[in-house]
Amino acid sequence: MGKTDQFKLERPAFSRRSFLMGTAALGLGAGLGAGTRPLWANPIALGDGEVQVFSDGNLSLPMNFILPEQSPQEIEALMKPHNLDTQTLTPDCNVTLLRRGDRLALFDVGSGSNFQPTAGELLTQLEDAGVDPADVTDVIFTHAHPDHLWGVLDEFDDPLFADAQYWISEAEWAYWSADDTLAKTPEDRKSFVVGAQSRFEAIADQVAMIKPGQEVLPGVEAIDTSGHTPGHMSYMIHSGSETVLVLGDAISNAVISFERPDWHSGTDQDREKGAKTRMALLDRLAQDQTRIIGYHLPHPGIGRAEKNGTAYRFVADS
Template sequence: MRHGWSLDRRALLRGGAAAAGALGLGAWPRRASAIGNIAVGDGELTVVSDGHLSLSMNFSFPDVDKAELEEILAAHGLPADANDPDCNVTFLRRGDRLAVFDVGSGPNFMPSAGKLLENLGEAGIDPSEVTDVIFTHAHPDHIWGLVDDFDELVFPDAAYHMGAAEWDFWRAPGTLDAMPEERKTFVVGAQNRMAYIEDRIELFDPGAEILPGVEAVATPGHTPGHTSFMIHGGTEPVFVTGDAITHAAISFARPDWPSGSDQDKERGAATRVALMDRLASERARIVGFHLPHPGIGRVERDGAAYRFAAG
């Protein structure tokens, strides 16, 4: 009985948000929610928007050559003072499984994000259908959407999967004290959400097959246990990047640059450089969590650097 009531409450949340949008009550422009289903062998990917973040460029790239930064941004028609990356949540429907990679921000991170639940209806997805939740990492915009406004699991019937290194890092007793002051809320928020799923989490190591055809790929640096996923099937694999790639211009033109959002900036840059080479060589399609919605495209070589080819 309690389970059915939770679903009804989630439906009310979605309906209320949709009504607010129709009445023009939102404080930000509404972005498309579900675009471009991709076939992956006998499966299909659907990308659903969780909204977008609002960051400063000084936060995103604090320790780089400012003149070169502005030159790259200008070449792509992007502002030099703001970074508003989209948040793209990927669903994989294959056989009798419906998996989601990350769960978005939920209602308590940024007002411009946390839109996943209200956008699921447009994508034709019912939260009760989701059989598996697979995390790339435990930053707020990827895990805080685990529960809704009523502290109920958004995907109540799912199994949950996270890399063992990532889970152990955020759960470790000393992580909060060791974290810089401005990121302590990240730890508190992650530990709070993890408590909801500690009795059902399934941990894995790099190289594991999480679900049939879903391979875990270690991409550390952004967080200690950050994991991306190669989805195999048919003739063309698809790589779900998580935050190993975060900017459609800078991450490609200068993957060697440190990113302000990476916990280990040196390791994050090394991971990005290696990843760009691999993805350009293998010609795999990618879905980038923070690339322009829906985040689908390829990595192409551009002289000594790379570029993002959307589509």
């Protein structure tokens, strides 16, 4: 596949239960915490570099927040065949690390210690794997929700990756930084805005803005997957004939997003656009059989999308 033309998306207009699946899929073992959870996946070669996925823990989200427009009967019909809880989702948080040449790049940074008690594990996992935050050269954000951004600061509210260059969508930065965003945000999400703005202020001198189609780093292309947030980006990592797409939250659940991508998600700021982005993206991913890494897919979140009748299914790497 070539660059830039891979996704012509129309602009219309968050489990620990996954441990066994992940271990079987990728031969995990480098980081097993108390014998119950993989902390990171083994590196995967990608041309002249490699990618590795680290766990930041998991979230706990009520189903009526995820699917506010669906009836209990609709939710049960979708989730029960997979033996999944119909009341609460506990999505994994998967942070991707790219090693190539003299670059050590993180895609998102987890939630830190101030969002949910089950998350914020990234720093410990990186250190246990021998990754020094001081060696990270680039931090590339998909978007500015707490579970992707808030881990950028240490316990003293200083940038954790002190020497890194930070990259973020120009539209994403503009939205969260705008003077009227806080006032326009529902009460239950105002902390998202306050948290984003404080972290933006802390890294402002180290940030570079990204536009869709831009090559952020050599072989790392920014793809417009807005809808979940106004400036949400996914990133296609190219290396020769090999590619992998770091999805962020453009596709966020291994059942809901694949089997009912048309359903509106309560996590999307623009629900209609989020659904249209999801459907267009899945169609192209299934057609091209592009490898993906999903931030909230079952850890480590690596696999492919396949067409399944009129819907899709997530096939984890084996």
